[in-house]
Amino acid sequence: MIGFANSLSRTGASLLALFLLFAALWLGAAIGETAIPMDVVGRTIANRLWQAGYSLDPINEGVVWNYRLSRAVVAACCGSALALSGVVLQSLLRNPLADPYILGISAGASTGAVAVAILGFGAGLLTMPLGAFLGALLAFGLVSLLAMRAGRGHGAIILAGVAGSQLFNALTSLIVTKAANAEQSRAIMFWLLGNLSGVRWPDAWLAVPTAVIGLLVCLWHARALDAFTFGSEAAASLGVPVRRVYVVLIGASAMMTAAMVSIVGSIGFAGLVIPHAARMLVGIRHGVLLPASALIGAIFMIAADIVSRVIIPGQVLPIGVVTALVGAPAFAILLGRRGAAR
Amino acid sequence: MRLSACNVSWSKGGVSILENVSLDVVPGEFLGIVGPNGSGKTSLMSLLAGLRRPKSGRILVDGQAIDRLSRREIAKRIALVEQQAETGERISARQAVELGRTPHLGALAPWSSKDDAIVDEALRNVDMERLAARLWHTLSGGERQRLHIARALAQQPQVLLLDEPTNHLDIGHQIGLLQLVRQQKLTAVAALHDLNHAAMFCDRIALMSGGRIVALGRPSDVLSGERIAAVFGIDVDVVHESGGRCHIRYRPPGSPVVEMPVLRRISS
Ligand SMILES: Nc1ncnc2c1ncn2[C@@H]1O[C@H](COP(=O)(O)OP(=O)(O)OP(=O)(O)O)[C@@H](O)[C@H]1O
Ligand SMILES: [Mg+2]
Numbered sequence: 001m002i003g004f005a006n007s008l009s010r011t012g013a014s015l016l017a018l019f020l021l022f023a024a025l026w027l028g029a030a031i032g033e034t035a036i037p038m039d040v041v042g043r044t045i046a047n048r049l050w051q052a053g054y055s056l057d058p059i060n061e062g063v064v065w066n067y068r069l070s071r072a073v074v075a076a077c078c079g080s081a082l083a084l085s086g087v088v089l090q091s092l093l094r095n096p097l098a099d100p101y102i103l104g105i106s107a108g109a110s111t112g113a114v115a116v117a118i119l120g121f122g123a124g125l126l127t128m129p130l131g132a133f134l135g136a137l138l139a140f141g142l143v144s145l146l147a148m149r150a151g152r153g154h155g156a157i158i159l160a161g162v163a164g165s166q167l168f169n170a171l172t173s174l175i176v177t178k179a180a181n182a183e184q185s186r187a188i189m190f191w192l193l194g195n196l197s198g199v200r201w202p203d204a205w206l207a208v209p210t211a212v213i214g215l216l217v218c219l220w221h222a223r224a225l226d227a228f229t230f231g232s233e234a235a236a237s238l239g240v241p242v243r244r245v246y247v248v249l250i251g252a253s254a255m256m257t258a259a260m261v262s263i264v265g266s267i268g269f270a271g272l273v274i275p276h277a278a279r280m281l282v283g284i285r286h287g288v289l290l291p292a293s294a295l296i297g298a299i300f301m302i303a304a305d306i307v308s309r310v311i312i313p314g315q316v317l318p319i320g321v322v323t324a325l326v327g328a329p330a331f332a333i334l335l336g337r338r339g340a341a342r
Numbered sequence: 343m344r345l346s347a348c349n350v351s352w353s354k355g356g357v358s359i360l361e362n363v364s365l366d367v368v369p370g371e372f373l374g375i376v377g378p379n380g381s382g383k384t385s386l387m388s389l390l391a392g393l394r395r396p397k398s399g400r401i402l403v404d405g406q407a408i409d410r411l412s413r414r415e416i417a418k419r420i421a422l423v424e425q426q427a428e429t430g431e432r433i434s435a436r437q438a439v440e441l442g443r444t445p446h447l448g449a450l451a452p453w454s455s456k457d458d459a460i461v462d463e464a465l466r467n468v469d470m471e472r473l474a475a476r477l478w479h480t481l482s483g484g485e486r487q488r489l490h491i492a493r494a495l496a497q498q499p500q501v502l503l504l505d506e507p508t509n510h511l512d513i514g515h516q517i518g519l520l521q522l523v524r525q526q527k528l529t530a531v532a533a534l535h536d537l538n539h540a541a542m543f544c545d546r547i548a549l550m551s552g553g554r555i556v557a558l559g560r561p562s563d564v565l566s567g568e569r570i571a572a573v574f575g576i577d578v579d580v581v582h583e584s585g586g587r588c589h590i591r592y593r594p595p596g597s598p599v600v601e602m603p604v605l606r607r608i609s610s
Contacts, residue, residue: 239417
């Protein structure tokens with residue numbers, strides 16, 4: 001009986017989550033410099049997906065389908081992927097301040113992507129996302145090595161992350177300044193701040209599978225992540241193959257971060273703040289926390305994108321600026337709380 | 343299930359920490375490990391739990407090398423309560439105990455009412471049902487320790503490894519806990535600091551010093567005055583009781599040796 005009620009409430013929660021996600025996507029497509037009515041959005045989707053044959057203003061239809069919807073979908077994936085990476089890193093490293101941006105993984109991914117795009121690293125064998133993935137792994141490896149040498153304290157990995165971010169950002173700037181022409185470098189600098197302006201459907205073909213696979217891999221390890229609550233030694237004595245879980249999950253985080261960075265640049269703070277918001281709402285069990293974080297991340301990023309498009313009329317703010325404006329104060333609050341808890 | 347260590351050595355950073363330790367844990371017994379700080383009790387426990395690989399020698403589970411088993415297979419048989427394990431998460435007392443079910447649940451296996459019953463039982467066993475809903479960081483050290491033990495019980499192991507399980511507990515709960523462990527139908531290995539507790543509850547005692555087992559056997563055979571003086575550097579009087587048990591009375595430093603006949607009279 002309890003099991004039945006449980007599975008019923010789980011189905012209800014999943015349906016609600018899907019509804020919220022679709023509502024956010026819908027709003028993302030409707031809101032913008034020129035507001036497009038909700039029903040036009042609906043009909044455009046029906047036309048494109050099922051050849052419904054509604055007659056619509058082709059300009060509106062084009063804006064909804066080619067620009068806003070693709071953008072909203074990629075934003076959603078990006079938010080989910082970053083939030084999931086944040087949850088995983090915070091749990092595995094047992095550090096509430098961990099996230100791909102702060103640990104330098106995003107910076108490494110940027111360097112990798114730029115190295116492939118501008119320097120032509122890998123001579124056609126490496127695509128930008130793959131370059132970003134290698135950069136992300138390299139950065140995390142370097143940061144962990146530095147943290148290990150600096151000692152086991154909780155602060156060590158964060159300090160190492162700061163150093164790593166600085167290093168890789170400097171490398172990126174060096175590559176851009178040295179090898180790119182003026183126009184390229186302007187575009188790249190804009191992209192580095194986190195930008196969804198150039199996003200089209202082909203980008204979604206990378207973003208959606210990455211986010212979905214990332215979510216599934218994390219969910220598969222939900223119980224293992226729970227077992228890390230009392231540290232890796234305790235996880236091991238609860239039967240978790242610690243090293244394998246580290247490799248798979250940190251690999252998955254790096255993959256998600258790298259894919260998103262190669263599409264939209266590095267967006268800060270989403271991966272840090274959203275897991276905490278989700279924990280406050282649904283608690284710490286990863287079976288629930290992971291999907292909740294993914295959902296909140298998706299909705300948050302769609303909202304941030306809408307804000308970035310409408311806040312200054314006639315201009316688009318890089319989305320990274322919006323997330324930082326929300327995230328940095330939240331980070332400060334977290335830091336303060338941690339200090340007070342000691 | 344039979345757990346044993348054969349000529350196990352372990353070192354870290356070039357420093358030898360365990361040397362040639364051999365130990366056969368008899369099924370169903372309560373084995374105590376005593377020894378001064380840094381003598382290698384925790385290290386031996388983590389080798390027995392398969393968390394570390396010995397540099398040489400082998401750990402055997404039912405005659406099979408432990409590294410042939412998967413982590414999960416090991417965790418279904420052996421539970422370890424660490425000396426220190428803390429968390430900053432907002433986890434409830436009950437959730438902390440539920441973690442003990444981890445090795446029995448696959449990635450997709452749902453939590454069942456059977457798991458709930460096992461967790462309830464474990465909480466009842468350590469007298470923590472009342473506080474099941476409390477958040478971890480609001481609990482006292484002793485309450486946390488009892489929850490760690492409940493988690494290990496929820497793991498339903500055949501062998502329970504306890505590293506200083508009575509840490510932080512008041513005397514009532516210390517005795518209660520050791521009694522509880524004795525009553526379980528399991529094999530238990532516990533690192534203990536209180537020699538009298540070890541003598542009172544353990545079937546056998548292993549006395550460690552400097553990374554070696556210097557004596558292994560029934561309490562009254564292992565805990566002699568000379569050995570305790572040599573290993574711990576204190577003077578004691580040992581009162582032997584029936585059934586291989588004994589009682590230790592610590593002498594204040596510098597006090598004259600009390601004649602055994604006097605002691606016998608006091609104790610009888
Ligand atoms: N990872 C490690 N690296 C270096 N030295 C270690 C490590 N683990 C243990 N040691 C050393 O090995 C020795 C034995 O440690 P162990 O923790 O096993 O002692 P113990 O008997 O459990 O002591 P206590 O009663 O204080 O808990 C100590 O000198 C300790 O400093
Ligand atoms: Mg110890």
